[in-house]
Amino acid sequence: SQTIHQWPATLVQPVGSPLSLECTVEGTSNPNLYWYRQAAGRGLQLLFYSVGIGQISSEVPQNLSASRPQDRQFILSSKKLLLSDSGFYLCAWRTGTSGLYEQYFGPGTRLTVT
Amino acid sequence: TQLLEQSPQFLSIQEGENLTVYCNSSSVFSSLQWYRQEPGEGPVLLVTVVTGGEVKKLKRLTFQFGDARKDSSLHITAAQPGDTGLYLCAGAGSGNTPLVFGKGTRLSVIA
Numbered sequence: 456s457q458t459i460h461q462w463p464a465t466l467v468q469p470v471g472s473p474l475s476l477e478c479t480v481e482g483t484s485n486p487n488l489y490w491y492r493q494a495a496g497r498g499l500q501l502l503f504y505s506v507g508i509g510q511i512s513s514e515v516p517q518n519l520s521a522s523r524p525q526d527r528q529f530i531l532s533s534k535k536l537l538l539s540d541s542g543f544y545l546c547a548w549r550t551g552t553s554g555l556y557e558q559y560f561g562p563g564t565r566l567t568v569t
Numbered sequence: 570t571q572l573l574e575q576s577p578q579f580l581s582i583q584e585g586e587n588l589t590v591y592c593n594s595s596s597v598f599s600s601l602q603w604y605r606q607e608p609g610e611g612p613v614l615l616v617t618v619v620t621g622g623e624v625k626k627l628k629r630l631t632f633q634f635g636d637a638r639k640d641s642s643l644h645i646t647a648a649q650p651g652d653t654g655l656y657l658c659a660g661a662g663s664g665n666t667p668l669v670f671g672k673g674t675r676l677s678v679i680a
Contacts, residue, residue, distance in 0.1 A: 487665060498672035499612075499657070506665050514667075545611050555619065556600050556661035558668055560611035 457482035461546050461561040468568055474519075474533040476564050478546030481527065486548040488529040489558070490521055493543040505529060541568045571596040573660055575671035583679055585647050590674045592658035593640040601641045602668065603632055604657040612657055648678045 458481045468474060480486050487506050491499040501514045503521035511521050518537060522530045529546060543565055549558040574593045582588055592601070600619045604612035616625050618634035618641060625632045629652075631644040645652055655675050659668040 489667065497655075499670045501667050501670075504667050543609075547611075555617060556602070556668070557614060557617055558602065558659070559614060560604075563609070563611045565609070 457548075457559065459546060459548055459559060459561040461544075461564050463564060464562065465565045466567070468536050468566065470538055470568055471535050474531070474536050474540070474566070476531040476544055476546075476566075478529040478531075478561055479527055480548045483527070483548070483550065485526060486550060488523060489547040489549075490529065490531050491545040491547065493545060493563075499545065503531070536568045538568050541566055571598075571660065571662065571669045573658055573669050573671035575656075575658055575674050577674060578672070579675050579677075581677040581679065582648055584649055588645050588648060588676070590643045590645075590656055590658075590676070591640070592642070592671050594660060594669075595639065596660070596669075597638050598660035598669075599638070599663060600661045601634055601638070602659045602661070603641070603643055604659065606655040606657060606673075607653075612655075645676075648676075650678045650680050652676060653678050 460479050489504045490502040492502055493499050504512050505523045508523055519533050543563050545563045546561040547558050576591045600617055602617050603615045605615055606612040616632045621636045621638045623634045629646045633642050655673045657673045658671045661668055
């Protein structure tokens with residue numbers, strides 16, 4: 456069966472520090488991968504998605520970036536964090552093939568920028 | 570731009586009551602997903618509906634996809650405190666287009 460991992464689970468970082476959040480998926484190949492941010496327990500904001508290694512689509516211009524160095528690895532980064540980067544970050548995956556669209560989420564990373 | 574409107578935004582009910590959450594759009598979706606999210610956790614996929622008019626049941630939860638595939642509803646019968654959480658609907662377009670999410674309905678079931 457497929458599983459998705461995110462780490463760390465929680466992170467407290469000062470303003471101006473770098474960020475690296477990692478997401479890995481097991482049990483599937485060539486998944487579509489997604490990074491979302493959720494504020495205040497409400498809706499999800501899509502940040503980046505990737506349909507293959509090295510292919511990144513950005514949905515929201517900001518000081519965050521994403522990379523996909525391996526098929527089942529997705530990394531969210533920042534060179535200098537802002538206070539507004541605080542939030543709950545979620546990684547998700549779905550099969551890249553056509554057909555029934557089922558997307559699954561990881562456990563999330565709670566980021567607090569101080 | 571495709572949008573999904575969820576209503577109500579907040580719902581607080583007593584244990585044993587019934588409720589319905591709505592998800593509406595002016596756009597047609599190839600499928601629609603419902604998720605439940607608990608505080609501090611990732612959303613969990615509850616169901617995917619694909620065919621217009623489709624009805625799926627998951628214990629006390631009934632999901633319906635509109636005939637025109639533009640809207641969906643989630644009905645919970647005899648709500649329990651364990652149903653408390655944020656319910657999100659999400660619509661799928663074609664190909665690799667990312668899901669369009671509603672803003673969610675926060676349900677609180679009081680014992």
